[in-house]
Amino acid sequence: MALLEVQALSRSFGGVHAVQDLSFEIEPGKIYSIIGPNGAGKTTVFNLITGLYRPSSGRVVFDGSNVTGKAPHELARRGVSRTFQNLQICFNMSAVENVMVGAHLRLDQGMLGSMLRLPALARRDAVCREEAAELMRFVGVGKYIGALADAMPYGALKRLEIARALAARPKMLLLDEPAAGLNPTETHEIDELIQKIGVSGVTVVLVEHDMKLVMGISDRILVLDYGRKLAEGTAREVRDNPEVIAAYLGVVAKAAA
């Protein structure tokens, strides 16, 4: 059974049809990529799946239950986690605390217990801090464990967001352009990181413009154009699709040349 089912999903902003009548399914444990030109609606799809936007019509079914229009924190509760194209880091906290925010749902949330710093809470918090540090090492920003978030460079912050998303122990992780703005070495490291995450059993949904990365690691690829599905299939099927070449890959190839 599919982990995520998107059925006839649409969302418009005023006159702009950002996503139109879009349907697709994602199998558990797969790396599923969404590509398309700028403004194709990729981030909007993420925002619809994670509850930041409400759809104009259509349905989102996650893990067997209808989650259409549910609030983001409810989706997080069900196992959906994500990163952002434009960094969403809490610069008023340390790096490790940013990651610990990702683990929020697994920690004690009582007001009184927090005020009194009950021993059980303090103990779980210490374990959580250790796990967050471990996750920072896993994504390759171990040297910033003692740092404030606002002392970290851009590339490290992109990984910090991935660590925060993983701290939630999600079933599905959505990555919105994790390699944007990174140099080729860093992009290669992100490539390896995403594969490691995939191997660990988390379903990954990837939006990315770096075609080498996408073609190399995706089990399936969805191509969007003007909010509509242009094609869907394996890397090979998508790469050889004339419509896709005309609308998107041709442009990318030209830009790369």
Added chain:
Amino acid sequence: MGRFRGLAALALIIALLPLALPNNYYYDVAIRIGMNAIIVVGLNLLIGYAGQISLGHAGFVGLGAYASAVLSSRFGWPPLAAMLFGMAAVGVIAFVVARPILRLRGHYLAMATLGLGIIIYMVLVNESAWTGGNDGMSVRPFSLLGLTLASERAWYWVTGAVLLGAILLANNIVDSPVGRALRAVHGSEVAAQVAGIDTTRYKVRVFVLSAVFASAVGSMMAHYLGFVSPQVSSFFHSIELVTMVVVGGMASTYGAVLGAAILTTLPQLLATFEGYEMITFGLILMLTVIFLPRGLLPTIAARLRKAG
């Protein structure tokens, strides 16, 4: 035990300060600093940590003060019971108004909390059968188990102890999952949401908590002064409290205490320029926001970190 170092330092200051307090007038200033500091430590959780604003918190101080005044002096309740009832009632009121108010952002939130403060002030003025209206009412001294808090000295120690307790509770919150959720609401509300934090719920919780802190101090003030008037809940008092948070340091508990100390002392020093207090406050607020937007203590701490 790094987490108790600041608290130990402050405890030492409170313990030694009486050596430098020549008479009751100075004790009075110290007590007022302590009481304001307790309110501001709570308000700083809302403003400094969670990044929300309230221009109406003096309203909650007023409600606490009048709960104690009316229940203990008119109905003969034991002062502690009146105080706790006031805190519970203010908690409920804050909870009920918080949800609609805290959906608002920025200017709208500022306006809504301003309106709330004004409504409370007007109620205290108008319900004169209970509150004595603009003339205020007298309040009997605080007593517990046959002991009465009468002298400045006694109030000094009680206020100091409550302040230390308030700081301990506030710092515990800051360094807990709840505290990180509050700071995440400030740092990136969408990041907080997708991490599973019900941001509205957390805004409500911290609003209620800070209101309860304010109410507790309102009760203490009423008994200490032996008198309350609606002025405790005036708009100017709300602005004073916010100024203390901003000047001392956003998201810094000890900064909040520093802010309370500076801005409580200053009007006493400026007492000869009666009428210019408001202008001074306004000026200090403007200068801080322009030159030290993070407030005194965080700025100093950052300078020291850089130098060290």
